[in-house]
Amino acid sequence: MGILDGKRILVAGVTMDTSIGFAVARVAQEQGATVVVSNFGRALGITKRIVSRLPKETPVVELDVTDQEHLDRLPELLREHVDGLDGVVHSIAYGNPETLLGGKFLTGPWPDVAQAVQVSAYSLASLSNACLPLMGSGGSVVGMTFDATVAWPAYDWMGVAKAGLESCSRYLARDLGPQGIRVNLVSAGPLKTLAAKAIPGFEELESMWSDRAPLGWDEKDHEPTAKAVVALLSDFFPATTGEIVHVDGGYHAMGA
16 A cells, blocks of 8 residues: 555656656555656657656656647647546756856846746646646645755856745645645755756755764755655645745755
């Protein structure tokens, strides 16, 4: 028996087997869930190959969260594999590393900032809205953030986008709560992912984390983060919404 037995989960944003979304999909399957994953464009082919490494056969649907046509057809695509959804995982973010990250905050151009906000923050609302027809009896939406309460080295406009994501999750929690849908975020410490590699200077965060986190921190271990997401997808947090759960070894609570 797993804590997600009988649950139907969409994990949006799985590219490589080193991604947080992949780890979430794996742990969710291990806990009894039926999982569908999504990606789009050139990465879609990679995702279709990568999911063969999951414990169970996993359907892949095409979804670009910035394309309204993709969002409109999502329920139809999902119904080919599941008869409803109990949970949605938003593991999606993007900011142009050449113009928005690595010390480029003062020069970040608006078109790139707008794209980062749309992909990384607004898409939590657009994805949730697209999945509503399949979540008639309630459920759980879980997104991924990186603590946006402070300014980090190198993170720049992605930090702003994550602040938008965190605010968006609270408003979604307010508006979707009457339908029985919980909306929460998991704030993980720095993890070695494809996205992290694109951030110039991200290694600084990794090195300071292991020194200051009271529980220690392994940037290669995605499982603690995936387990937190799965817990929030389960029925073990029936009255928790609008929350940010930190999975960072305790770093966020330390003053120095």
